[in-house]
Amino acid sequence: MLEKPLAKLRARHTVSAEEEDAIRGVVSEVITHRPDVTLAREGELLAHSTILLDGLIARFKDLRDGKRQISHIHVAGDFPDLHSFTLKYLDHSIMTMTPCRIAKVPHERISDLLARFPKLMPKFWFETNLDAAIHREWEVSLGRRSAIERAAHLLCELQVRLALVGLADDGGYALPLNQTQLAECLGLTSVHVNRVLRDLRERGLVEFRSGKVRIENLAGLKTIADFDPTYLYVDRRAGQHA
Amino acid sequence: MLEKPLAKLRARHTVSAEEEDAIRGVVSEVITHRPDVTLAREGELLAHSTILLDGLIARFKDLRDGKRQISHIHVAGDFPDLHSFTLKYLDHSIMTMTPCRIAKVPHERISDLLARFPKLMPKFWFETNLDAAIHREWEVSLGRRSAIERAAHLLCELQVRLALVGLADDGGYALPLNQTQLAECLGLTSVHVNRVLRDLRERGLVEFRSGKVRIENLAGLKTIADFDPTYLYVDRRAGQHA
DNA sequence: CGTCGCTTTGACACCTCTCAAGGGGGGTGG
């Protein structure tokens, strides 16, 4: 059941079979959600975290005037609210963007797990630091990249992150989002996202249509995006220490 | 020497006298730097972290075309590269923005400290999660707020964070940055930052001049910024758990 | 007193937003 989260963990750390078994034991239940379901609201106190088994989940904030900014997209294998283990209440909301299968993990079981396997704590800590690294790259996109660069960059990032759990290859991947959701990630309007996607398509770089990303020129896409995957710490040595 | 970092820690956690003493012991040396000194470059492997005792430090990335985005400003008491303890190499660069006094902390001493006081690990973890929460709020600013809202928001955030270590009150604080540095935080050009600062001044909200922020109307500033300090977890109960 | 870095201002360009309308495809009910 936890193949994807464990694959993600193994990609960056050495994990013993015993530790893997223990991790499998932390799940209290598995739930399926429809798209557009709010799982937790800003300010809410959480007594559990969740592991995303399938689907896409967004962290986001809504502004007074109705504008919404998504600060992170989670893919299968991610821990969308692991930070709630130390932060306690959330500074943002969390919702499903697609149909999702999630595993619930009570905080007390995480505490127990980390007490029994203290070596796992830095690895979980690493996971939240990785989220922060992705946040930083999004700040760079939002602050300094043009609309087309930003869109290209997001598509590159998702290609790498999905490939890590076997859900993407160089030719593309499933991304069942609409243009409004993309716009909420990119700090753009859906109208402009539409124009940008057309531009990317007409340049022969990538086609986004009916929930699928078909990459026609990965190198070209990376060039436009100025994409450097360093921040994703795919290198296995990334988390070896501590 | 570590009054400010300890004050920051105490603001959100219960820390025993014994733990505080141990934390004091992790510092290997204290160094003073001039402004604009790059302390670590993107991709660099770090064997130590640093605690900022005085001054301002930026995390940033430079793009191919010379544009720069600052993803985080650190104030006295912060741990600007604590995440390097688990990430190992950096996904961004770090530089001083002002004269800075920093304490060096070898990673092995952090390991020792956390081995002796396992209860400290979630508290350190919390610190990096707090950084991530700030990143998220900056993403919201960069993605959805107008230039004036963004500038107002940053000034509000720094007011709260500096007040926590005794360096700000409702009337203002020292912020020895120039308009180019502010622009690099806000995803704007220095020319436009200049116009925005004039606007804020003419509205009677805040005056930024010769390295000082003089707040004339804190409530008005917060209103323009749509500022909600939840994400800063100033509430003492924020980190009680785990 | 000159220099240098930073701030300030103006004019204009351009990217993205806003508002509006039409098009297409899949699902649902008659």
Added chain:
DNA sequence: CCACCCCCCTTGAGAGGTGTCAAAGCGACG
């Protein structure tokens, strides 16, 4: 089986916010 409807995509025209380029002002410092 067809027709309608709803959601989403697509496109156009014009507005507006921010960037670019350029020049002058100002203050600290040598």
